[in-house]
Structures are given as C-alpha cells and as structure tokens.
Amino acid sequence: MIRELAGALIALAAPAAAEPFHLIPGAIPAGKGPDGNTIIFHAPNGLVVFDTGRHPEHAAAILDYARRRHRPIAAIVNSHWHLDHTTGNWDLRQAYPHVAVYASNALEGALATYLKQGRAQGDAMLADPKVPAAQKAELKRGRAVVDHPARIRPDHVIRRSGRMTIAGRWFDVHLSRFAATEGDVWLYDRKSRTAVVGDLVVGIVPFADTACAEGWAKALKAVDRVPFVTLVPGHGEPMTHADFRLWKRAYERLLDCTRGPAGKAACIAGWQKDAAKFIDAAHGDYVARALDYYIDHRFRAPEEQARYCKPLEG
Numbered sequence: 001m002i003r004e005l006a007g008a009l010i011a012l013a014a015p016a017a018a019e020p021f022h023l024i025p026g027a028i029p030a031g032k033g034p035d036g037n038t039i040i041f042h043a044p045n046g047l048v049v050f051d052t053g054r055h056p057e058h059a060a061a062i063l064d065y066a067r068r069r070h071r072p073i074a075a076i077v078n079s080h081w082h083l084d085h086t087t088g089n090w091d092l093r094q095a096y097p098h099v100a101v102y103a104s105n106a107l108e109g110a111l112a113t114y115l116k117q118g119r120a121q122g123d124a125m126l127a128d129p130k131v132p133a134a135q136k137a138e139l140k141r142g143r144a145v146v147d148h149p150a151r152i153r154p155d156h157v158i159r160r161s162g163r164m165t166i167a168g169r170w171f172d173v174h175l176s177r178f179a180a181t182e183g184d185v186w187l188y189d190r191k192s193r194t195a196v197v198g199d200l201v202v203g204i205v206p207f208a209d210t211a212c213a214e215g216w217a218k219a220l221k222a223v224d225r226v227p228f229v230t231l232v233p234g235h236g237e238p239m240t241h242a243d244f245r246l247w248k249r250a251y252e253r254l255l256d257c258t259r260g261p262a263g264k265a266a267c268i269a270g271w272q273k274d275a276a277k278f279i280d281a282a283h284g285d286y287v288a289r290a291l292d293y294y295i296d297h298r299f300r301a302p303e304e305q306a307r308y309c310k311p312l313e314g
C-alpha cells in the first residue's frame, strides 16, 4: 500500500519534473505589438528565463510561474534587443535585483539608430489624439526602456559562441552575427535536446525589421547543424527538426524569389504556400501585409541590407 502510494505520488510529481522547459507563449494580437515567446529552464541556482516579452501581462505571467514553483529568477538570456523580447527585463529586475542578464551588445548600435528613430515616431503618435489609449500605454512602456537602457541592458555580454554555465546549468550558447539583428543569441540544451532560437525562426513570417537577409540564411544553417529534437521559435509553436527544415527551406525560397525577377505578389504567395503549416487562419492577412513591407523595404532594398549586414552606427 505504501509502495503504491509512493508510486502514485511520483506519478503526480512526474509531469512537472519531466517538463524539459516551460513555455509562456507570446501573443501576436492585431493592432498591438507582439510578445516574444518566453522559455524557462530550471537551473541549480534558480530559473533561467529566455526572453521577457513586451507587455506587463507577459512579465506578470513569468513572475507568477516563479512564485508558483518557489524558485527565484537567477538569469535572463535575451535572444536579441527587439522590445517584444526585452521590455520585461525591467519587471523581472525589480522583483529580483540580483538577476544576471546575458545578451549580445547589439542593443548599443540599435539605441543610436533604430530605437532612436522609433522613439521620435512614438512621440508623434503620443501627441496624436486619435491614437487609442492602450496603444499609448504600450508606446510609453517602450519609451521608458529606450530612455533608461540600463533597465534592459545585459551585464554579461555574449561575444562568441561557446559552452558555458548559466545559473549553474550548462548550455551551448550560440551567437549568430548579422541575422535577424546584429547579434542573435540562441541556446541549445543538450540534456533535453532543445534549441531556443528567438526570432531566427518566427512561424508565420520572418520579422525582418532589422534583418541581414544573407546572414540570416547562414544562421539557419548553423541551427540545422545542432542535433535538437525540439526547437522553440521566437513566436509561434515549438517545432520538430523536420518542421524547422520545412521553415528553413521556405525562408531560402523566399530569399531566392526576392533576388530574382518574380513579382512581389508571387514571392508572397510562394511563402504562404511553403510556410502554410505555420500560418494560422487568423494571421493570413497579417502575413501578406508584413511581407509586402519587408520585400520592398528590406529584402529588395540594397541600402537597408548594407545597413543591417554590418554594425549599426548612429
């Protein structure tokens, strides 16, 4: 009886203990900025939080998980500086002042360029009485971290790929230069054979706002060489390795299309077909609109590629 009881208790505890990582999915709502996915690993010294989202509700979900599991947040790893992956750093730092933050140093160039321009555009929107209050709250939250970058800045700068411990747990830490941003950090956890790759993979459509298209293709090749079983993208559902290869191939075909003579509509239709498995019905129009912009302003804009395939300078 006691053995049965012990067995039942182990069975009850097993799902949580066996969970290789905890995913807090980021939403991609219409009319609002997205939140990146957050992936949480348990480490000897506490929790390792990969990306922290944009909105306060997302940060609250991370803090709530830590409280429920009675574990402190020991470290944050930011895949890249985009505000849908870093804004929550400040919420977590306020709750856990000793949290260690790991990221590339790409934020510095972004502060002098992309984020500076974004702040000016945000100010114009804040002055516009037609902009809804919810959007203004989001803009103000973004502006606060741009004005006080120490709130999100790393205190451990990742400058190269290598195996290292974070909060006492071993990870293969990878740095891909000039891909979705100037410095994209991604992790491979050998124990669970999980790769968490930030926006190097975004299910519905590559978010190419600060993309070096060529470097991105190279980064996807590097990801493919890792023997992961599960890959968690920056946005969207976890993928198998076979799914990732499908997505990678869709990206390569999109890149080929934008380099050739085909019309923009054909390249968009090609992506929608090749990546159909990752595009849900609710985001069909979103994908078409996003690609329409990215093809003109990034993939087929040589001056933008020149800008994003080298360090950003003010």
Ligand SMILES: [Zn+2]
Residues within 6 Å of the ligand: 035, 036, 082, 084, 085, 199, 207, 234, 235
């Ligand atoms: Zn993102």
